[in-house]
Amino acid sequence: MKVLIAKPGLDGHDRGAKVVAHALRDAGVEVVYTGLKRTPEEIVQEAIQEDVDVVGLSILSGAHVLLARRVVDGLRALGAGDVKVIVGGTIPPRDVDELRKIGVSRIFPMGTPLPEIVGAFTRPKETL
């Protein structure tokens, strides 16, 4: 399992992204972290170049629906639709269904315990 943890958009809050990246690394997962303020297109490129299984997007600014759609669509457009996309951050419950419809595999809104997040990433990819 190889994971890209990414910060799309303009949001500069990276505590959650780094905590998850840290925890995944401790759990034996190979993790790449993009750093802040990447465009969806840059994230798609990096996911393909790094040949990751999962992209984890961390978004706290409220722009999650737009940004997640761009990443999911971008992966599909470049023939990498098998890369799973997971979204975490300040995701109001009312947006969870919409993110699922877009094609996001798992959504971890605020308050999700860390072990649950790590558990999702360390499961076989097909079960995501």
Place this chain on the structure above:
Amino acid sequence: MKELRAHAGFPIKPVYGPEDVAGVDFERDVGRPGEFPFTRGIHAHMYRERLWTMRQYIGFGTPVETNARFKYLMAHGQDALNVAFDLPTQLGLDSDDPRAEGEVGRVGMAIDSLADMEDAFAGIPLDRVSVSLTINGMAAPITAMYYAVAEKQGARADRVVTTPQNDILKEFVARGTWIYPVEPSLRLVADLIEYSAKHYPRSNPVSVCGYHIREAGCTTAQEMAYGLAIAAAYVELMLARGMSVDEFAPRISFNFTAWGKIFEEVAKFRAGRRLYARMMRERFGARNPKSWMFRSLIGGGGSAFVVQEPENNIVRGAYIALAAALSGAQTIALPTYDEAYTIPSAKAQLLALRTMQICAEESGAADTVDPLAGSYYVEALTNEMEKAIQAELAHVERMGGIVEAVKTGALQAEVARQAYLFELKLVSGEIPKVAANCHVGDAPAAADRDVEVYAFDPKVVEAQTARLAKIHRERDDRAARAALRRLSDEARGTTNLMVPIVEAVKAYATLGEIARAMKDVFGEHKEPVKF
């Protein structure tokens, strides 16, 4: 007996007594309020003479909408403002920039030009209301707009009290609204401090923030240590420009958090005040007592709040207000109970304001200065915090100093490490959170069905971009372009950029244009990605 530790890491004993304060020289280390080293507070009578300023963080959508919310809270007794800008504004992108898509007006109000700032402060007299501007990378142009609005209102420059945050070093560590590389970013910080000291003597042109670094995961002692190290870096920057320390230091202010263990927070501020006073007097040779004073906004700390059973956060907010009052805050701003969901609703904001007012008027916390002084525990804890803060300051020096530690990313990596350790303590229950990791009920709380949550209005984007298009149509384009060219030219030199920035702002150059004129010269920051 269970072992307990402060967030700073040292153990807390079950009982404290005279032996724990045996080494304290009360005259030297604690002293009297309003006197060096200000351990007990920066004013002799503190809240008996002047209550803390109540300054909720407000901003969303368009400037017109935000202006209405300002007035709503002021009508309920809020006496000062604390402005939230949206991310495109904080990063110098106009509302019609492709990179701004989805972010316009989301986490604060959108500002594209002076016309927007005029709307934001319409009907608010800027010679009477003090205003904090939470703006960093774009502090110079946004403050220039603020000064221009004040001037248009006819406010005298020496009556304008504004506090642009203007603390870019902490943005590289936490919060992330950096734009340019570290050195030109620091130049802009210094330009604004210098310009304001000359022309707006009552403005506070920098608010040094430990707050956001703590929110990003560091400990209490690190929060204070990093804040003090950042303040020292700005002092050195201004001294290198040939200013004397007393020309600018009296207007340096601070922004810290007070969530956590109440007594540890109080001790953090008591220790921080005396460390700052000594640093300013002994290391920098400041002679004006105002240069020795650690004046601070003490804010909430949204990371104290949890998503489960959100109304419990109202109670947490009340404890934060108490901690801030007992800590000797000059200004308090509380997080709102819905903070884990989104930006605050009007109801949540009013509740936070009411919480502070109840603390101020009803609880008795404001009756006398530094009421915890002389407590065996609090005095011993103040000494422990002082030692812990000094140890963290030494660690910063080992990283090559604060500016170098920020450039290499060593400081960011340390904060991320602490955030991870903290999270593990939440998982283990070592740091308890009621209804989240302890006393969790059988039926999970009904999430946001219980609370009214702010809903973003997508019409904001249309309104904002239409306003921007109108500015482009109606302004004197030649004047705007000439001002932008001058800004780029001067950015290549070493003169104070506030002068051309003020000119550009008054010619209705947009924030995005101003940011770009400097980006063409300065380039962009490359983040050292570490975790």
